[in-house]
Amino acid sequence: MKIFPVKIEAKCLGCEKCKAVCPRHISQIDPDEHLSECISCFQCYAVCPNNAITFSKKELEETGPLPAIDKDDLKSFLAFRRSNRLFSTKPVKRETIVELIHSAQHIPSGGNAHNCKFTIITDQEVKNRLLQLIKKRYVLQFKFLQVPIMRFILTLFTDPVTRAFLNDREYLKRIIPLVEGMKNGKDLVFYNAPVVIAVHSDQLIPTPGPDSILAAYNIVLMAHAMGMGTCFVSMVQNAVNNSNKCRALLKLGRRERVHAVILLGHNKLKYQRPIPMFREDHYRFIKISDIEKRMFPCST
Template sequence: MSTKLYIDDALCNSCGLCLQECGHFGHYQNEKRIKPDNPECSMCYHCYTICPQNAVKLEGCPEVPAFSKELLENINQENLAVFLSYRRSIRNYTDKTLDDTIVKKLIENAKYIPSGGNAHSYEFTVIKSEESKKAIKNELYKIYKKRSSILNNVFLRNIVKPFVNKQMRAFLNDMEYREKIRKLIERLYHGEDPIFHNATVIILIHSKLSIPTPKEDCVLAGYNITLMAQALGLGSCYVTLAQNAINASSRCKKLLKLSPEDNINTVITLGYPAVQHRRIAPRRNKEINWL
């Protein structure tokens, strides 16, 4: 969405705060306020959200109540720290279906992440039907089976080595990875779901662009989803296992109605948790490199 800015002259007192806040401040020498039609505007709307006079307006946008400290009163730092530290990846879900309105609410909140260049180029695909989940799982089984046959054959390993990326090359010589994949396909063969954990809904976050920060944006959007899910009593889990395989498969992308240019950078499973975590996991203290 890009909404046109304009300035209400009757309200603006030229305090200059919109200029200070603008990412393109350097382009406004000798000005007292932003120029709404600046072609370099990245539509971050900092000028709009910061104006003390409510003089920066958005065309066609309804007035929203100004931010007040009371709005954040319940989210003090203790509450937030507890909320963040109790987050867990959930791999065990009940059969309860997830209403589309909840999924929409989660995605609606994803867009409040910071985004490189304010591009917000991430897009969402939601897999919710059993039919689609089954089709993707079947495809992933085939992909991992093929991968396993290469990993377990010295001749094939050496053939593919020059054609794969650095990460995949490291995997080719990694015995642990080979064993992990072997176990994965064994479980898939027996009808288990070690990839999506029988989740109710799977959200794929993808981007066509390679600039400026599509991967980071997708992961951040995903994290907003996991936090909002937690606030709604839902469980979630990031799933790289699916992401890498789908990106390498044109058949999978076709099944998902994605184009070859769509790069999946985040996969998240969602559902009502069938388990309850009761305490915070210990985490190693992080050394800080103070300078």
């Protein structure tokens, strides 16, 4: 059931801040008139200075006032996040996992679709089966890619990103240790993490991929705040999406695709410091040059 904002007339100050922030510019004067346009983003509820907007579903929990977070604290928190591949055997409590999943609800989502679903794997049997399927797939793929004619044929039918990888000779060299490690029985996919979370979504929503990655990153940050470790593993999602056996194991619907997979667990080691900011900044401010103005005059 879709939930809509409802104005409490007696509390409304008439400031129209609700209308100003609404992506559809709906004034909350009469919500019934605008139900079809409302995307239930609740920006109106969040902005109202007099708490004059509530929900069409009464039992919804109302949130408290704006919490302040210090800019430098946040900067340091973000800088301290690391991808963790060394997990302790300590299990993660079910309620902790649920709390993490709840944190993913606060993402921005294309068209406010909020369609991400989370499949949580803590069962060792499921993890082992998935790992075996993924391993088999990568080992076979590697064998296949070592034959130049096979590689060439594949480039003709694949997407541009995969094509670029296939044309890169260094790529095969880079994955040799991975494939060899897998053949030797190492878990270089799940790194023995106690929890694996696959974030998937229906394909027929405006932005399935970005939504899932944002949802996964909220979980990553929240886990970091709880002192736990996480790691994105794209190797899993690539294998899962293209294997019917993996899809069946994860009970994915026909139109669903996995867009992010994260490992979760308690850290075996403690990171003592963030890495320095040694990366080159890739940003630019742009403006229209006089030549461009003449070449592409703007009609408005």
